[in-house]
Amino acid sequence: MNSTHFIHFKSTTPTSFNHSNHKSNLYPSNYFISFGHPSNLFPKLPSLSFKSCDFSVSTRASIPRPVSEVYLEKPDEKIGDKADDKIDDTAQLKLLRLKLKEIGIDCGSCRPGQTYGLHCPMCNGGSTGEKKLALFISDDGNAATWNCFRAKCGWKGKTQGSAGVKSTYNSMNKLTKVKKIKEITERELKLEPLCHDLFEYFAERMISKETLLRNSVMQRRYENKIAIAFTYRRKGELINCKYRDLAKHFWQESDTEKILYGLDDIDGARDVIIVEGEMDKLAMEEAGFRNCVSVPDGAPKKVSSKDLPSQEEDIKYQYLWNCKEYLEKASRIILATDGDGPGQALAEELARRLGRERCWRVTWPRKNDNEHFKDANEVLMFMGPAVLRGVIESAELYPIKGLFSFKNYLSEIDAYYHQTLGTEIGVSTGWRAMDDLYNVVPGELTVVTGVPNSGKSEWIDALLCNLNQSNGWKFALCSMENKVREHARKLLEKRMKKPFFNVRYGQSVERMSEEELEVGKKWLSDTFHLIRCENDCLPSINWVLTLAKAAVLRHGVNGLVIDPYNELDHQRPPNQTETEYVSQMLTSIKRFAQHHSCHVWFVAHPKQLQQWTGKPPNLYDISGSAHFINKCDNGIVIHRNRDPEAGALDLVQICVRKVRNKVSGTIGDAFLQYNRVTGEYMDIN
Numbered sequence: 001m002n003s004t005h006f007i008h009f010k011s012t013t014p015t016s017f018n019h020s021n022h023k024s025n026l027y028p029s030n031y032f033i034s035f036g037h038p039s040n041l042f043p044k045l046p047s048l049s050f051k052s053c054d055f056s057v058s059t060r061a062s063i064p065r066p067v068s069e070v071y072l073e074k075p076d077e078k079i080g081d082k083a084d085d086k087i088d089d090t091a092q093l094k095l096l097r098l099k100l101k102e103i104g105i106d107c108g109s110c111r112p113g114q115t116y117g118l119h120c121p122m123c124n125g126g127s128t129g130e131k132k133l134a135l136f137i138s139d140d141g142n143a144a145t146w147n148c149f150r151a152k153c154g155w156k157g158k159t160q161g162s163a164g165v166k167s168t169y170n171s172m173n174k175l176t177k178v179k180k181i182k183e184i185t186e187r188e189l190k191l192e193p194l195c196h197d198l199f200e201y202f203a204e205r206m207i208s209k210e211t212l213l214r215n216s217v218m219q220r221r222y223e224n225k226i227a228i229a230f231t232y233r234r235k236g237e238l239i240n241c242k243y244r245d246l247a248k249h250f251w252q253e254s255d256t257e258k259i260l261y262g263l264d265d266i267d268g269a270r271d272v273i274i275v276e277g278e279m280d281k282l283a284m285e286e287a288g289f290r291n292c293v294s295v296p297d298g299a300p301k302k303v304s305s306k307d308l309p310s311q312e313e314d315i316k317y318q319y320l321w322n323c324k325e326y327l328e329k330a331s332r333i334i335l336a337t338d339g340d341g342p343g344q345a346l347a348e349e350l351a352r353r354l355g356r357e358r359c360w361r362v363t364w365p366r367k368n369d370n371e372h373f374k375d376a377n378e379v380l381m382f383m384g385p386a387v388l389r390g391v392i393e394s395a396e397l398y399p400i401k402g403l404f405s406f407k408n409y410l411s412e413i414d415a416y417y418h419q420t421l422g423t424e425i426g427v428s429t430g431w432r433a434m435d436d437l438y439n440v441v442p443g444e445l446t447v448v449t450g451v452p453n454s455g456k457s458e459w460i461d462a463l464l465c466n467l468n469q470s471n472g473w474k475f476a477l478c479s480m481e482n483k484v485r486e487h488a489r490k491l492l493e494k495r496m497k498k499p500f501f502n503v504r505y506g507q508s509v510e511r512m513s514e515e516e517l518e519v520g521k522k523w524l525s526d527t528f529h530l531i532r533c534e535n536d537c538l539p540s541i542n543w544v545l546t547l548a549k550a551a552v553l554r555h556g557v558n559g560l561v562i563d564p565y566n567e568l569d570h571q572r573p574p575n576q577t578e579t580e581y582v583s584q585m586l587t588s589i590k591r592f593a594q595h596h597s598c599h600v601w602f603v604a605h606p607k608q609l610q611q612w613t614g615k616p617p618n619l620y621d622i623s624g625s626a627h628f629i630n631k632c633d634n635g636i637v638i639h640r641n642r643d644p645e646a647g648a649l650d651l652v653q654i655c656v657r658k659v660r661n662k663v664s665g666t667i668g669d670a671f672l673q674y675n676r677v678t679g680e681y682m683d684i685n
């Protein structure tokens, strides 16, 4: 260790220091080569000498007995019994290797009768990745014992190849803490009151003598150097001790119970502040908050992607479990961890365990244009106690995924009020007669129905042409009934206001020229994107929505037409009713529409009307389910007069039967005139 990391011991401070045996109990254990086997783990194991490169160790012929804690489902003797049997070693070893692999121990080509140093699957050898898992395979190759010698882990166990894989595996999963908790005293640790230099060191960090004394911050000498000793106490009793030198190196007493620093200060507290280091805990006290504790082990690099482990397996956060009864009483926990990535990861890990609903978080003030202060002590040093107090007082609720406040949407509400996008109250259909009834809002679902041949597809096509003309909207078309070329014709006629052909329906109107066709083709390609199933099979709604999503992202389409519903594949699981299926399908469509701000027109046919009187059908007549009307934002029925005696045959009734959003329209009927030559719909003067 670099001596400059220590606070140099001045001659003015007491120098009584016992050099004779200091190594055995003074130096932090992790500074030793600490691969000594506790003698009680392998009682018959002769002294081991590990090869530095691979940790492979030969033992004497006598097989060390497995570790004393009982994991085996079969009695130990069986190992010995089997050693005498003439059994197929290779098969047995294979079985054992498989078993170990299941447990997570990769024993590679480990041979019986030897001890190997491997990576511990539980702790991965800590930050240095050391191979500290000692694995011993018995001579007969049927049993293995292991022990991780990292103080923080201590995982150990044993298994037999011939034991039932499942049961043994399960028992192996129950991690057994083998560490004996060491009892420590200030005397044994040779802790001393802080010296003048250290009071000065803390004073520079704005931590007062009173705070240091109240928190029993002490010092410990290492020859002519001193380290700060933060004493971890519970009900005044010393539980752990963490040391810090000037170069911010930390170490702690091994084999002690992990608890929060300052635990007694939160006894019975309703509000608890959790910080990331002892200095921050002391800084909080300077700002007037004693109800603060620090985590003992700093922050993880990132949030774990795994599910929350059980209490026994939650080794890294064991300190929380050990302080459970203190934290349980808190109704508000302010997570004032560092503002950097690991600090935020720590806050998330704490919130996961403590319950997000009672957690709050702080925002550290700005240091300059690019940076924020990192932690409580920095704020105290540079901004003073009042600012630090302000930070805690303005803590905000810790976000919970899926739970929001209108506060999270204020800018969106403002933009809505000011109609920043221009589409907030809906886009005009282009027909005056419909302006009060139906306007097209991005992200909504319009269900269109009408008896066969009423002109549903024609009207939607005409609407798309209008929306393109007025707002430049683009569309994805999933119109399975239409041949591409016919659909192109219908759209081009509306756009060019001329018939495509020079035949009957065109009457005497001149057909569009080749030049106009060229212009029209470019317009078609720029405006519409086709979703089509090239083979015979029917597309599923999910398939359509996936392609529509691609059309939104790739071409920026503003609308999707699905025409008609019954041309999709509607196979559903046998236990699902049609109603359930339709409900689920419409939910997917609406989610797509909202997520991509894309309007969806969905054409659905009414069920067979036995005694159709010629009147427009009802939205409830749509075959399949009442969900069509329940779930859509807008419901429109297209109806046309087919009785010359009842009125003009080109009269089309657009029945707006449902408008969820009053901003965009209301229920009512509009009448348009259909131009059979060009397929246009026009307002009636």
Ligand SMILES: Nc1ncnc2c1ncn2[C@@H]1O[C@H](COP(=O)(O)OP(=O)(O)OP(=O)(O)O)[C@@H](O)[C@H]1O
Pocket (backbone or CB within 6 Å): 450, 451, 452, 453, 454, 455, 456, 457, 458, 459, 481, 564, 605, 640, 641, 649, 650, 651, 652, 674, 676
């Ligand atoms: N008001 C109208 N007057 C005369 N013909 C019309 C009128 N509206 C639509 N048509 C014609 O009816 C035919 C069918 O139109 P369209 O395909 O739009 O109807 P639809 O309601 O979608 O039919 P389907 O339910 O069979 O899909 C087209 O040839 C179209 O020109």
